[in-house]
Amino acid sequence: MRVDEIFELAKDLEPLNRSEILPISQATGKILASDIIASRSLPAFDNSALDGYAFAYADIDSPLKIKGVILAGDKNSYEISKNECYKIMTGAAFPKGSDSVVMIENESFDESGNLIVPPDTPKNNARKIKGEEIEAGELLLAKGSRLTPANIMLLAAQGISYINTFKNPRIAVFSSGNEINEPWSECDKLSIYNANSFGIISALSQNGFKSEYKGILKDEISYIKEAINSCSDYDIIITSGGASKGEADYMSEVLNSLDFKPLFSSIDARPAKPTKCYKNGNKLIFVLPGNPMSCLLATYITVIPFVKRVANWSDYLPKTQIVKFKGSLKFKASRANIVIGTANNGEFRATNDNIYSPSMIRPISLSNSIYISNIGQSEICDNQEIKIYKIS
Incomplete structure (x- = not known):
């Protein structure tokens, strides 16, 4: 599925409508669950x-x-x-x-x-002059507004100390694979440390969402099924590994047996292609690639927009910018290709000429934006205007 089609799928998701009353000191980044009408003019007097x-x-x-x-x-x-x-x-x-x-x-x-x-x-x-900023009785903030620091100030200036906000979805994060070890454990030379889960958790946190790490799933159908069933209280489950067609990738088999239906089974964009999303009722499960760079790119392209949409964000899609590409690149026209790089002063430069392996981490750690080519596009030329997506 193309990336633009993935974004269209996000639009069709049903947002959660659970709300909670929070003190404004804890409400930054939250989404308003109801309209707020000004009870007093600002200024209140000349x-x-x-x-x-x-x-x-x-x-x-x-x-x-x-x-x-x-x-x-x-x-x-x-x-x-x-x-x-x-x-x-x-x-x-x-x-x-x-x-x-x-x-x-x-x-x-x-x-x-x-x-x-x-x-x-x-x-x-x-x-x-009294009321030149806000008149008593007018709409102060609309339902669905995100509470920025400036909006928190508006509320405080009205004498509002508690506010009704939409609850964020509850999110569980797993990794999978018998070859994976936790960063705090010993790791032999034929095993690897679990980097993916902590990249996912960090990307969620960067966007204002808490998540709970649930550990590493063993490559056993019964173990995976039990772990998924234990997360009945979560709205979104995210796993990495088990997304490709390998012999020991059991996640799809387990989810099919639990009546989860695929929303999409791949992304037509290298290197995030082996990414899947399943849905059962209002519960979503993401199965992200095991390669670290593929995993993190899939998180930015699919997980974050979907989580924001479920959390009642109106601006849930990645931020975009029109920039000039500096340099030149050629790539396969038979697929969409993700170019990782850095945007600065209206210009975008590919990191390491976009030469990387999906298993790498360092190239994306040096980047703050991505460009996604169109299918059929074989190159980007110097000074060509392109649309990039911000990732940090």
Whole structure:
């Protein structure tokens, strides 16, 4: 299946609709489960944007008597009459009758100590008007909005300390293969360390999702079946290894016996091709390639968009950028090819001329973006404009 078809499949997934109430201090990155209506205007009252003197613009040509000082947080009521002003601090409420501010750096006085307003002071200078940012009763944040730091500030400015958010899916991560050892265990020269699971977990975390590592699956049908059945409380299960057509790759057989139906059985893009996804009800299981680079690329192309979609993200597809390719590459036109590289200042350069083995890790550790060629495309030319996907 082509990568664009994979992305279309993600669009058709049913998002989870489980929600939870969280303190805003723990809600960054979460998705709002309901609309938020502003309960108060911002600003809540006319106030000064800087330290200076509040006056009526109609009196700009007259010396102004300074009646006193208004500090931020002062809740008393103040009023000016003809040819009067108040010294005012940033954030302090405007006195009644005033509409403009002379910034303190431009202050000057006559021999009687009256303020002389610079003639080029504009009307409404430094005046923050009630409701100019947000009016009480208007939509503050829509359901489905992701809570960025700025959105958290908006909520706090409304006096909202707890918020209803969609729960993230529960995710379990396995590796598989009798040749795999954990990084904290001893490993002989004919075995390999489990790098894949920790790359998957890290990629999920990078995108705001927690996951639980469940260990290494033995190459035994009964063991794999028992492990899958033990994860009934999880929404998404991710495994690596067991995705190809090797003799000891039992995952497909197990999932078929558990009534999981394939959403796709391969990706038409080297080196992520041996990637599968199965579905049973709302539960998804990804079977990713055993080769580390293939595994991590498949995670970025399939797992992350699918997880985001299930988690109610509206912007679930990988971020893209139009850049100029620097250099030239040729590849097989009979398939789509993934080019790993680095994007910087609007330019994209392939890492090591895109010469790599799917079992490698270092080339992708030196890269921050990928380009996916079209089927039938045999080369990229110098300065050619291409669309890349950001991976870090």
